[in-house]
Amino acid sequence: MSPLGAFGLEAGLTAVAAAIVFLLLRRHSTSFETAEQRATLRTLAFATSTLRSFRRGLTAASAARVLPEIAAQAGAKAVALYTPRGLLAFHAAAGLAARHRSHAAAAAASICEAMASGRLRLVAAHAGPEPGCEIRHAAVAPISVDGSPVAALVSFHTHTPAPAELRVVSDIAELLGTRLRLRHADREREELARSELRALRAQISPHFIYNALTTIGAFIRTDPERARELVLEFADFSRRIFRRPEVEFTSLADELIVVRQYLQLEQARLGDRLRVRLNIDPEVLNIVVPTLVIQPLVENAIKHGLASAEGSGLITIRAEDEDDECVIAVTDNGAGFDPPDHDGHGALDNINRRLGHVFGDAHRLEIRSAAGQGTTIRLRVPKYRPGVHPS
Template identity: 45%
Template sequence: MSGIALAAAGAVAAVLLTVGFVLGRITARRGRGPADAGLGSPVERATFHTLHTASLAAPPLRAGLTGETAARAVGRLRPLLGTEALCLTDRAEVLAWDGPGGAHHRDRVAGLVAETLASGRSRSVHTDHADCPDDSCPLRWAVVAPLTGEDGVLGALVAYGSRESAVLVRAATEVARWVSVQLELAELDRSRTRIVEAEIRALRAQISPHFIFNSLAAIASFVRTDPERARELLLEFADFTRYSFRRHGEFARLADELRSIEQYLALAGARFGDRLKVTLRIAPEVLTVALPFLCLQPLVENAVKHGLEDSAGGCRIVIAAHDAGAEAVVTIEDDGVGMDPEELRALLRGERPASSGIGLSNVDERLRQVYGPEHGLVIETGPGAGMKVTVRLPKYRPGVHPAV
């Protein structure tokens, strides 16, 4: 991601240097009118105009290169270049055209871009009378620049002008690079979404058949002796599975995650009875904080496993969440058998079989991806000393919000 970010910064800087220079010259020639007073120098105004126009073109391109996104972006891109016409293509056809001349030039674009699609290099060409029989048409010269992505050349940007211009060649090439960066970021967004979906599927798979079987067996045991308790547990089981297997939203509210955890613990309590004791200490002001979906439940499941399933005695689990300024801090602590720190480090590095800790390693990796490496799990443990897991959640992070 850092390489792409640097490429994006470089492309934007190049666009500003090239296009800002062109617009600055035009603005300087026109002079400063009364409406422009107090808005800075011509170059400063041109730079602002370029940044604003680029910001309007970026969102549709971040959705990929399609007819719809190209149509929304091309009208924003043409002012960056100041050309008579501009079109965007994929490898097969023209996706969008902005400006005059489309009626008789559009059908000839495929021939213009064929060499660029094959070589991946920009080129400039004259459109002679055979290509454009309309003597009044201003489109007499074109710059064809490739649009690239992870899979190579995806299409082309074609900028039309009335005369040959070395500055336009450079500007069109740099704008095409900027567009290419947006398309690469779109692909990264899609890849990230696929990765997140795979990680959530892995966490769902960890909700083991044994847990489902044991939960249903525990519910069944109350059907004759305590029908009302069986009914309540069955509703908890239905809500828990419905939430865990929902199909939308990468993030959830802390309140929703805690509610799911309560349902999980109610089902575990039906199985283990008085051996499992749970304490919740939740500050109301952090309940609306967003966090990755199914982020806490695997940590609680790990506490139950190491506190009860691997121990002959009972276990107390304490789940706490408190306000820490810009962050919400969640801790999950048990007094179970604990773990050797070296074994834990190997598990988090992925050096242990997935069945030994897919939950901990998965949650740790997701937290680092969303919030940065400094927000991974903090785990305190030792043989016979129980385990305490701390999660630090920034209250506000761009792009992190629960599904509506």
């Protein structure tokens, strides 16, 4: 997932938590007696632990952990979380309200109906008369993700709840909703990154495979040892390319081994028409890079470099240590292009989107190209980035 994006959303969450603390404070007097300060701290601790509990999503277990504190904060006799499928978790302060648990399950239909409205609603706690149960009212605060209610926080009351009490319930529901939206966004971003990588793997073109096999087939006749070596390279290369899709990050060393294997196969095919120059600082070998960010640049360079046809294509690959960044550049001596012609679907755009997700837009590819001048594509990778590890 993108650490940067997550930082932004976490900041948003902190703001929501702070807003709730502010609202709760305002509900009390403005003086800061010790009791008030204690309440503030408790509220803040509550918001933090709630956010943490729901990090893995809304489950019966995570709900059971936070409901007691929600009941205390809301001053309700009993609270519950419902999903559209029914009662997820219930908590009652000891005493008469505990008997309401089975009633709460029975009332799921009417509560889910209120949840579907997407707005805070006050409904009757029972469908019919329940002798001996002192609970009368249920405040239903829907929790929405992307505009549709996925759950509802419900507080149960013996008397009509005061507006302030309703406000607390709806604020907490809002907090939970923000948490779930964040989780949703995380998963979407991770899924996006994975599907980008899958898409890129799918771009390893059938041409490349057929070309490699044709080359190997020819060497089997003329140079069996070389053919054998190329088959092993081809096997290693495809193993690395088709690794599990969740391998989002790798070391620069491993990424460059993929490049070497790719070049070995292409040089066998193209012979003297392809020359390669390298300058790799040993200091940057072990930095972490997104998987498959360099090989497509080299593939692109070969395509452009050899497009000029006459003479030979010269590809230069550099990976240099520059302060807290590693600068990677792939240069060809081809025809160049003017202006850079990418269409939003190619490998370069795919890499750009992934670099943007991981390191931010400032770290997208820098493409320098002009007709007749060749092309250089540079990327700058931060050497230390918390949260980014090879898989």
